[in-house]
Each structure stands twice: as C-alpha cells, then as structure tokens.
Amino acid sequence: MIQATEFDIDTEKGNFRFDTDYAFDAGVGLNPDVVRYISNAKEEKEWILDFRLKALDTFLKKPLPTHWATEDLKNIDFDVIRYYLAKGQKPSRSWDDVPEDVKNTFERLGIPEQERKFLAGVEAQFDSEAAYSNMKEGLEKEGVIFVGPTEGLRDHPEIFKKWFGKVIPTSDNKFSALNSAVFSGGSFIYIPPGVKLKQPLQAYFRINAENFGQFERTLIIADEGSEVTYMEGCTAPKFETSTLHSAVVELVALKGAKIQYITVQNWSNNVYNLVTKRAMAEEEAEVRWIDCNIGSRLTMKYPGVILRGRKARGEVLSIALANSGQHQDTGAKMVHAAEETSSNIIAKSISIGTGRSSYRGLVRMPKHLKNCKNNTECDALLINSESQTDTYPAITVQGEGNSVQHEATVSKVSADQIFYMQQRGLSEAEAMSLCVNGFVNDLIREFPMEYSVELKRLIDMEMEGSVG
C-alpha cells in the first residue's frame, strides 16, 4: 500500500498519442496478400504461412456469433483495419537501445523506474513487436525462454511447435481464426521442469495507430513441476473510430505445474476486445486466470481450463467494470476431462451508468468421470438505474460423484450504507467508491500488490461522476 505514492499512473487514460513512423505497414483490409506480407515481413517458414492462410479461410467462412452474442459485433468493419504494423526493430536488450519516443510513451503509461529494476523480465510490447525486453541473466541460466512468437517459432520450434494452436484450434471461433491468420507480437514462454519463478513475468501492451487491430499471440508452456506467474496490462490511446483487439492466449501446464495468468485490461472505450484464452492442465497441474476488465467498448472473453489430467485444478477469478457505453461480456469455461478434477469460478461485475456486464459460463462433466467438483459464484452490482447485468451459465453434469454448484446474485448499493457513510462525513461519491471497492476487495487481494493498488485507483476513476 505504501508504494501507492511511488508511481504515478496516467489518470487521463489514453488521452495522448505520439506520432510514430511505421517501418512495416500492410495497409488496411484483409486478404491473402496481407497475410503473405505479414509472413514475409517476419521471414517465417512455409508451414507458418500455410497455417495463416488456412486460418484466413476459416475466418472468412465463419459467421459472426450474433445468435448468442451482442449485435454490436456487426459494427466492426474488417475492411478498414490495419492488420500489421511494426517498428521494424528487433527486441532490444538494454534500456538505452529503446527509441526515445517509445520511452516517452512508456513514461506516460506509468511503468515506474523502480519497478523495472526489480521485475524479473519486462517484455513491453509497442504496437505489434516487442520494443523492449530485459530478462535477468539468472532466468536465462535456468533455461527459461521468454520471446515473441516469431523468435519462438523460429529459434525453438522443438518446444513451441508441438503446442502452437493445439489448445485453441484455429477454427475454435471466428476471432481465434482471425488471430491465427494475422498474429504478430505476444509472448512465447517456456519454463523448464522444476523451475519455480519467484517473480512474475510481465508484458505491457499498447495500441498506437488508428484503426489498428492488435493480434498478439501468447503461448506459455510450464514443464513438469514448474511454476510461473505472468502479468499483462493494457492501456490504449483514445481514437475516434473503433479499434479491434483480438488475442489468442494458450497455456499448457504439464504434470504438477502451476500457471497464474493475470490480466488488467483497460483499453480505451472504442476498442473491441475479443480474446480467446484457454489453458490445458495435465495431472495435478493448476491453472489460475485472474482477469480484470475495466476498459474497451465491448469485451468478449471467457478464459477456460481443460482439466485433462487427474486431480488437475482450474480457477477463474474475474472482475468486470462496465461504465456507460461499455459492454463487458466475460465469463469462464471449465471442461472436466479427467477424474477428481476441481474448478472454481468467482466472477464479480459492476455496472455503472448505462454500462452492461454479462457473465457467460460453461461447466461440463461427462459421464465416464468420477468425483469432479465445480463451484461457481457470480455477483453483480448495479450502480445506476439504467445499468444492466446478465448471467448466462451453461452446466452439463453426468457421471458418478460429480457435483456442481452455481450461484448468482444481483444487488445494488443500499441507501442505508450510503447514508451511514455520509453521516460520517464522506461525500456520496466517496461512499459509493468505498462500497464498490469493498464489493471487489476479496478478489483484488488475489492480485499482486502493485496491480491491486492500480486497480483500486482505476475503479475510483471509473466511479468519478457516476453518482450525484
């Protein structure tokens, strides 16, 4: 908590933009030539190009999922989006190599100097290429690989090719197909057996071009008995027209491994954030998604865990905050595919103004399995009378000794609570903010300290002007 004053996050989220000249630019729109151009610019092998072209085909064939999702998806104009941009620079090794204008941007993003020194590895993504990466030598000695997808597939195919596109197949949904066709940027991470990283790996993302979609691709493989925490946080400049962000994140936790994946999403309110995230958990492995969605116009994100090995455990903790003009459509998927697996989902959402937050869940336990357990809790808080919240879980249970419990509640901050605090000298807005922070407090505590401080501030900022 004391650290809170040490770094100053940009309180005018996204109200800035630097002119940058793009060395590679694939132009607007999407066709096979754009895909070939991206592949060529990245000097990729033939099989990756084939993979991309097939994915493009799938993307064009698949309909928008508007039979269950919001009609707002129809407002995305795929023909005016830039699918590839890069600084044309290789990931830098030291801070001095990073161009001045990029540094400026990070300064405004609020990555504190102090933090840089302590963090084990910083992979700050500027547009679609890694602009700066700094990994402590110690990590490299332990055999940890922390690179972008291009380097990952080029330099370590023996590790990454096996799992690339396996947890989330190209045809999983329209947007995973889109990502598979045009992906650039992201993180490929491999943790060798038994290596337990004490400090989290981090990446900062940033969008900085009008109508430019960011399609990063992340693949984390935690080998037997290893442990890793990965954090991603985003902020984007404000633009007039809608921007598309469609990432694919695949996690593989081999026997006994533990992966914790933390996201704080704070895109500006014109971004479509359509992300596919899924993990595979082998025997006794543990995967934990901690997901916080504050920004974007529309977020559709349902982190999932396929519990493939005995006694595997999956967990999703999520916080969504939907302000006016926003729709946070988030949730979780737990597919039990082995015996004695357990899963836990805790989702909290707050709707402010005309904001809408939705929870969509999927829990599946097929009949050949025994003793699987799931617990799901969804709590929604409505701040204003125009706020909206929805809950759409889907649960299928068969088999012996499997048990599932799902519970959802919807409530508002009571007038009593506000009155009590106003009596003690707090303003109505402060009282409301306190109530909201109390509502999500038990989840926020699960975040690493610096994130929880940042989150509380972001929530306070969002609450500004929502009452009175």
Added chain:
Amino acid sequence: MQTLQESTAQSIFDTDQFFSTFASERSWEPGWLADHRSDAWEKFRKFKESPLKDENWRFSPKHLFSLANIQNLSSGKDLVQLGAIESDQALFQNLDKMILDFPNELSTITEQKGPDLGATQTYCLTSALADNGFFLGTRKNAEIKDPFVIEHKIPKDGSITFEKNVIHIAPFSSAVVFEFINSGDSTSRGNASSTLNVTLGESAKLVRVLVQNANTNTTLHQFENFSLGRDSTLRNVTIHIGASHCRSETKGDLVGRGASFENFSLFMGSGNQLFDQRTRQVHSSPDCTSNLLSKNALNDQAKSIFSGLIKVEEVASNTNAYQTNRNLLLCNDAEADSLPGLEILANEVKCSHGATTSKIDEQELFYLLSRGIPLRSAEKLISLGFLDEVIEKANNEDLIEKVRAIIESKFDS
C-alpha cells in the same frame, strides 16, 4: 431438423391441402376463428429456422420433438374430460362447446401469444389445428374452493392431438385447477401438443397443478403462458413423471404492479426419458415477486434440461426474483443440463439464481443402509424426500398422496 422434414416429406403437415380439409370440416366456426387458424397455419408453413444454432434448443436433441413422422390427427373429441362442478360462479366448458355457445368469451385467443422460447413453430401449428381443450372463466369476486379438474388423454396409434386451453381468473376471484395427463394404455404411441393461456385480473388468485403421467411412448409439447395483473397471485405446480420426450415452455409475465408468481416443477425420470424445460420470468412492473424451483431426479439414462431466464425490465424496480434448479443424479448415465440466466435492466432489485447437481449424499445413504433398509428403498426414500419440496406445494392432501404413490410405483417397477 428442417432437413429431416424435407428428406422424408412424409409429414401430413407438409401440404396446404391438409389444412383446407381440416378447415372445411370446421366450417361451422365463426369467421374470426377461421381467420386466426389460417394465420397461424401460414406462420407455421413460412417458419424459417435461423442458420445459426438456436440457444433456445441448446442441449436439446431437437429431432426427437419433430412432428415429421406423425401420420394422422386424432379425431377423438373426448380427449379432454372436465370434472363436474357445482359452482355457478364460473364458466367451465370444453373448447367446441365454447366455440358454439360462448364465442365472445373466447375471442381473446386471437391476441394470445405463445411463450416463444424455441418451439414457436409447433405453437403456431397448435394454434391452427387445436380442436380439443377447455375454457375456465370465473366471475368477479368469486371465491371457488373446490378444484376444477381436467383430464387430458393422449391419443393412440401414433396420432396427435392439439389442445387450446384458456383460463381467465376475473378480478378479486380465486380458483384451483388440477390437470392430469394420462395415456389410454401403457404402450401405445401418442403425441400431444397443448397451449395454456392464463390471465389473472386484479388481486385474482390461482393455484394450478399439473400431474403428467403419460406412458413412455409419448411425445409432449406443453406451452404455458401466464399473464399476471395487479396484485394477483399465481402458483403453478407441474409434476412430470411420464412421457418419453417432453418439451415444456413456461412464461410468466408480471404485467401488473405487486403481482406474485410461483412456479414449482419436478421431473422424475428413468429409462430414456427426456424432459426439456424452458422457463422465463418477465418482470415488466414494479414491486413484483417471482420464485421458481425446478427439481429433477434422474435414474438410468434419463436426461433433464433446465433453461430459465429472469428478465427484469427497466421499469420493474423493487423486484424480487429467484430461480433455483436442483438435480439429483441417481445413476452414472443420467444427465442434467442447467442453463439458469439473468437479465437485469433495473437496479432496485433482489435477484438470485442457483443451480446444483450431485448424486445422493454418501452419508445419508449409509445412515439408511446401516438401519437395514435395502439400497433400492433407500434411494427411493431419499429421492421422494428430495422431490417432496415440490409435491407439497400442491397444497391438497389427496393429490399429494396420489403423486407420492405414482412416484413410489415408478421406483418399484
């Protein structure tokens, strides 16, 4: 399942010829009803399925509910039997009698809508071809304690019957309705599709209990639409024990301020039975309460689908809405699918839903076994205890005993 219908092209409902024959046989009906039927027929024929998967049919093997292979329309005119009543406070007649003698009382059916929760095409067909059913209308201020009893019989030999049932509870009156669905014998194939539209006036009260124990060669469609006026109270208890496939769509519209809607249902399934239940609680007025409880006990390969949604409109402040789904799996092959949903647009609300699925608690079972009760009996006792929460909502000792006996006999067979 459009493809199934196209490929076989056997359905009697595939030609307009069928409908014109049907209409000519009922030429004695008033013109507005004939128009209503032909509009519904048009809608049925023109019904286009969305190329995308329909969320309202999620988890459901839709083809099992197809009407494509039905060979004939039942000509039975006695499929809906009404119990005798002594009260002069109500009009209680079967459909044909109503059309002949009291057509004005029925005229509202042209404005009636179905629950529209997926099987809308079948609803349209039912509206077009309904030639069985009952009407119950109470007088204002009438308090009728004796239950109105309706027995629905499933036709035989693979034929189908379409029913249109209407209940009007006038302002400040109250009534109790018991409905039973049974088959003529235990093996004959039969189909039925029935719609029930209930309107409750100001401060009206209705308790409706349905006990469905058709044989296991029966396919059923049940469409229930409730419209609740100001301060009215409705308790709907549905008990499904029979039928091989039953699709049940229930919608409660809380249109008047302060209305209260309770919906309790149970399904006791065994063999290959399927119970596909879709419900919607629509709060479109302030100060209303709705409570839904759906309990399913599943043996063998039985499957239940519960898909429910609470919708709270912007104007519906001070809403209390609850929805609970509990599933008890008695066998490893049984399957319970649960889709509880909330859509909340108002903020002065208390809303919750819960869904649980599990097998019989080991300790409860051990307790009974250790006291010398055989496994089968122990399972029966626990299941009955689990389902009793719904059964006792029927609030009528004789009926409660009757239902318990049916469920027990299902275990013993």
